[in-house]
Amino acid sequence: MIFERLRLVNFRNYRDVVLSFSPRVNVFLGENGQGKTNLLEAMYMISQGDSFRYSDNSTLINTNTSESVIQALITQNDLHYKLKLGLSKSRKVLTLNDKRVNSADIRKIFASVVFSPESLSSIKEGADHRRELVDELLVTFDRKNAQLIADYRKALKTRNKILKNFLEGLQDKVVTQNLLESLNPQFVRLATDLTHARITALHGLSKDFNNAMQYISGNSSVDISVEYLVSDQNAVSFTREEVENAITKRLRELHDAELSSGTSLVGPHKHDIVFLYGQKDSRFFCSQGQQRAIILSFKMAQIVYHRKAHGTYPVLMLDDVLSELDKAKRDALITFLHEINTQIFVTTTDFTLPESFSLDQLRVVRIKDGQILE
Template structure:
C-alpha cells in the first residue's frame, strides 16, 4: 500500500506531494492536466517501466535534465521508501537507500493496469497482446520478472550482433561464431519464456471464463473463451516443453540466413502472438468492439483473482480513464467487482459520479489541474 508520492520535474509537474488513501484514490480533471502522469509515476517507481511507450527523455519536464520520484509504502507490515532518479540515459531505483532493479520492485509491489490501450489489445498489434500475457507471468511466478528481463537483454545482444553484420562492422565468420556462442542460452531463455506463457494461459483459463460471465451478466448466454498461442502459424498450447524447444530450434536453423539478411531476430517469444477465441471464433474479426473490451476486461479481472489465489493478497489496481471506454453494463460490472476486493485502487477520470456499489468513505478524490493537486 502506497501512502504518499512525491514528483519533481516529472512530465508536466514541477514539484508536488500527493497523499494517498489506503483504499480508492480518484484523480479527477480535464484531459491533458496530468492525471495519467500521476498513475504512470506510481507504476514507474514500483515496477521500473511505464505502462505507456516512452523513452526516459519523455519523463523529463521540458527544460530539465533530471526527474525525481519518491514514494512511501507499507507491505507485509514493513515500511519502504522508494526513490527513482530519471536521466536521459538511465533510471536509478533505490529501495530503502539500496539500489534495486525494476524486476525486484515488481515482485514486491505487484500491480495490474487497466488502460484504453489494454482494452484495445485484441484489435491492436501483437506487442500489446504479448505485454498482456507477460503481466500475468509475474503474478503466476514472481521469478518470471527476472526471466523476462534476462530474455530482453539476450535479445538486445543478439540483435546488435546481427545489425553489426548488416552494417559491415563484422564479417560472416565472426557473426556466425558469436551467434553460435549465444545460441544455447538464447534458446533456453526463449523456451523458458514461451513455456511460462503457456503455463500461465492454461492456469488462468477457468478464471477468465468465470470473469467473462460476471461481466456479461448471469442472465446472458454462456460464453466460452479460449486462447491460442501462435508461433510460426502453429498453436503451441497443446505442446510439451520438449516439443516447444524442438519447434524453436528448428525455426532458428531455418531462418538463420534470413536473420543475417534482415539484421534482426526473426524467431523467439518476441515474435509470438496470442489469439483470443470467443465461442471458438477469432475475436479480432468476429467480435464487436464492446465484446473485445469485455474479453480483455475479463482477462484483467481473472489476473487479479488468480494473483489472490496464489499469494493470498490482491495486487494494486490502476485504472486509467477506463470507465469512459466501457458501456454502462460493463462499467457497472467493473465497479461491482472493485467494491468486492480489498486492495488499493487508483482511478483517473474526467467526470466521476460515484457508483452505488462504491462507498464515499472509501474514496479520496484528488483534483488535477495544470500539474497541480487539490481536494
C-alpha cells in the same frame, strides 16, 4: 500493498508535488490533459520499473530540466519500503531502501495491474500489446518470472547487436556466425523457458478467465479460450520439449533471413496470442464492445488469480477505463471492485463517478495543469 505517499519532481507536467493516499479508493479528477494519467504512470513505474505507456526517458522529464525523480513510500505486510527512481535522458536509477535495484527486483516484491484504454484495445492492436498482457500475467503467476523476462530481453538485445553489427559491416560473416553459435544455446533456453511459462500461465488462468467473462457479459454460456502462436502454429498444448524443438528448428530455417535483416526473427518476442470467442478469432468476429469485455475479463481473472497465488490483491489502476465501457460493463466492474480488498486508483473526467464507490475510505484528488487542488 499500499501506496502511502508519492512525490514527483520534474516528472512530465509536475514540478514538485507530494500526495498521500487512502488505503482503499483514490479518484484523480480533472479534465483531459491535466496530468491524471501521469500520476498513475509514475506510480506504476516506481512499483514495476517500467511505464505502461510507450515513451522514452526524454518524454518523462519536465521541459527545460535534465532530470526527474519519483519517490514513494509503500507498505506491504507491515513492512515499509522507500523507493526512488531517478530519470535522465540516458539512464534510469532505481533504489529500494537506498540500495540500487533493477526492474525485475522490484516486480518480484510489488504487484500492480493497470486497466487503460490502450489495454482494452489490445485485441485489435499489434501482437506486442497482447504479449505485454501475458507477460504481466506471468509475474502474477510466479514472481520469479520477472527475472526470466529480464534475462530473455538481455539475451535478445545481445543477439540483435551481433546481427546489426554484421548488417552494418562492423564484423564479417565468420565472426558473426561464431558469436551466434556461442550465444544460441542460452538464447534458446531462455526463449523456451519464457514461452513455456506463458503457456503454463494461460492454462492456469483459463477457468477464472471464463468465469470473469461470464460475469461481465451476463451470459453464462459464453466460451473464451486462447491460442498461443509460435510461427503461426497453435502451441498452447506444447510441452517444454516441443517448444524447444520448434524454436530450434525455426532458428535454422531463418538463419539467412536474420543475417539479411540484422535482427532476431525467432523467439517469444515474435509470438502472438489469439483470444477466441465461441471458437472464433475475436480480432475479426467480435465487436469493439466484446473485445473490451474480453480484455477486461482477462485482467479481472489476473486479479483473482493473484489473490489465490499470493494471498493478497495487487494494487489496481484504472486510467479513464470506466468511460470506455457501456453502463452494464461499468456497473459490473464497479461491483467487482467493491468486493475486493485492495487499494484502487481511478482517473476520470466524470465528476459524478466518486458517488459510484460510496466508500468511507475514498479520497478525491482534483488536478488542473499539473497542480493538485486540495
